Amino acid sequence: MKFNLKIWRQKNNKDKGGFKDYVLDGVSKDMSFLEMIDILNEQLTEKNEDPVHFDHDCREGICGSCSMYINGRPHGPLREVATCQLHMRSFSDGETIVIEPFRSKGFPVIKDLAVDRGAFDRIIQAGGYISVNTGGTPDANEIPISKTVADEAFNSATCIACGACVAACKNSSAMLFVGAKISQLALLPQGKVERKERAQKMVAQMDAEGFGACTNTGACSIECPKGITFSNIARMNREYLSAEVTSEK
Amino acid sequence: MFYKSSKCNFEAFNLNPINLNKNMSWLADTLTSSIGRKLIMSLTGLFLIVFLVVHLSGNFQLLANDGGESFNAYTKFMTTNPLIATISYGLYFFILLHIIMSIVLYRRNRSARPITYKKYDGSANSSWASRNMGILGTVILIFLVIHLRNFWYEMKFGSLPLDEFGNKDLYLIVSQAFSDVWYVALYVVCMIGLAFHLSHGFASAFASLGVSHNKYTPFIKKFGIAFAIIIPLGFAAIPVIMFINSLG
Numbered sequence: 088m089k090f091n092l093k094i095w096r097q098k099n100n101k102d103k104g105g106f107k108d109y110v111l112d113g114v115s116k117d118m119s120f121l122e123m124i125d126i127l128n129e130q131l132t133e134k135n136e137d138p139v140h141f142d143h144d145c146r147e148g149i150c151g152s153c154s155m156y157i158n159g160r161p162h163g164p165l166r167e168v169a170t171c172q173l174h175m176r177s178f179s180d181g182e183t184i185v186i187e188p189f190r191s192k193g194f195p196v197i198k199d200l201a202v203d204r205g206a207f208d209r210i211i212q213a214g215g216y217i218s219v220n221t222g223g224t225p226d227a228n229e230i231p232i233s234k235t236v237a238d239e240a241f242n243s244a245t246c247i248a249c250g251a252c253v254a255a256c257k258n259s260s261a262m263l264f265v266g267a268k269i270s271q272l273a274l275l276p277q278g279k280v281e282r283k284e285r286a287q288k289m290v291a292q293m294d295a296e297g298f299g300a301c302t303n304t305g306a307c308s309i310e311c312p313k314g315i316t317f318s319n320i321a322r323m324n325r326e327y328l329s330a331e332v333t334s335e336k
Numbered sequence: 337m338f339y340k341s342s343k344c345n346f347e348a349f350n351l352n353p354i355n356l357n358k359n360m361s362w363l364a365d366t367l368t369s370s371i372g373r374k375l376i377m378s379l380t381g382l383f384l385i386v387f388l389v390v391h392l393s394g395n396f397q398l399l400a401n402d403g404g405e406s407f408n409a410y411t412k413f414m415t416t417n418p419l420i421a422t423i424s425y426g427l428y429f430f431i432l433l434h435i436i437m438s439i440v441l442y443r444r445n446r447s448a449r450p451i452t453y454k455k456y457d458g459s460a461n462s463s464w465a466s467r468n469m470g471i472l473g474t475v476i477l478i479f480l481v482i483h484l485r486n487f488w489y490e491m492k493f494g495s496l497p498l499d500e501f502g503n504k505d506l507y508l509i510v511s512q513a514f515s516d517v518w519y520v521a522l523y524v525v526c527m528i529g530l531a532f533h534l535s536h537g538f539a540s541a542f543a544s545l546g547v548s549h550n551k552y553t554p555f556i557k558k559f560g561i562a563f564a565i566i567i568p569l570g571f572a573a574i575p576v577i578m579f580i581n582s583l584g
């Protein structure tokens with residue numbers, strides 16, 4: 088297959104950056120999107136040009152590293168798929184593919200398509216944890232949790248923090264990510280102890296990182312490679328507002 | 337500092353200086369957070385939704401076919417009753433708050449993405465109305481200014497002729513306006529804008545409040561769509577019917 092690639096090139100965070108056109112021929116339809124970029128990079132390296140920088144790690148859809156904004160959508164055209172699991176057969180031969188970094192004030196560009204998603208780490212550091220005493224291992228079924236609640240908490244916990252929600256949102260809002268991280272703990276007994284403080288601190292950090300506010304378009308949930316449900320945002324609103332009203336400080 | 341090292345003892349007596357300084361500032365913090373601003377949009381929006389129902393039920397008296405008797409009596413009641421007058425100040429305030437907060441949020445959200453995408457496929461993941469609430473809101477605002485100038489201002493501050501019962505004859509002004517095809521067309525177009533605004537805004541307001549439930553959310557969404565069709569349709573039908581009546 089042959090593709091016309093329009094790729095965002097930016098030397099560093101200070102550089103203005105711009106699009107550069109590449110023509111790539113001989114691409115197999117069974118290649119993943121990242122493998123296609125690998126081929127391009129090999130060719131660029133042979134020509135002594137700077138290869139396209141992009142984030143990747145596991146390449147099996149669970150680490151959340153890959154982060155490209157492909158033809159107007161994060162992780163490309165498929166539902167519940169990360170860029171590494173997107174294959175070239177999803178595109179038509181001769182197609183022009185526009186590849187941009189995830190765009191957000193909270194995700195500064197490091198180089199080309201690689202962005203700094205450290206804002207997500209700082210949000211987790213603000214409250215996305217439970218404080219437990221170390222000691223003997225508790226029995227697996229000591230604390231009863233209903234299957235429905237366990238499943239819901241698990242759905243929230245499958246968030247891989249890739250940032251597609253931020254990239255998809257017209258407001259560059261991180262509320263699906265924060266909602267999922269608040270939900271996965273708020274739903275379970277172990278997380279209930281710190282739930283108020285957690286919601287307050289994580290939302291405050293989210294705002295401090297410069298992400299936008301939610302308009303409930305639902306784009307985040309549609310584009311999420313893990314299918315994190317939109318109800319996580321409503322739960323976060325509930326957790327945050329009730330924490331603000333009922334907390335001691 | 338001392339009370340930091342023995343934090344737990346002092347927190348129990350609320351002696352932490354940070355706490356003493358806070359008092360009510362938590363409320364300001366809450367309402368200026370991203371979620372707090374959404375809450376304000378949601379609550380003011382829901383108030384305006386209730387207002388639409390009241391306004392439409394009053395408007396239907398324009399179709400009473402009694403030469404405006406019941407409509408003029410109703411408008412007199414609405415402008416002179418002290419309870420209604422008090423609520424109307426709340427209404428003006430909530431309309432302004434809804435607009436101001438939308439501008440604050442718009443600016444914040446714009447600044448959250450300093451460099452925009454070259455290619456953006458919004459229709460792949462969201463409804464057109466949900467992405468264009470600002471434009472739809474502006475259409476409603478323009479309509480509101482024209483509407484208030486023509487009817488509300490005339491009723492409050494204009495010198496209207498009196499009808500045979502001694503009430504200000506607002507019906508006359510309204511029926512004159514609705515005999516102008518361009519005015520009716522403007523009215524209908526703006527109601528289409530309102531319909532799209534409501535089609536997203538109704539359910540969105542509940543989501544911002546934190547309402548999400550397997551049983552109720554699907555109903556809220558369906559009810560919101562029905563509301564977004566029926567209410568603007570009712571508002572638009574009245575000028576259209578009055579225009580047709582004015583012809584014959």
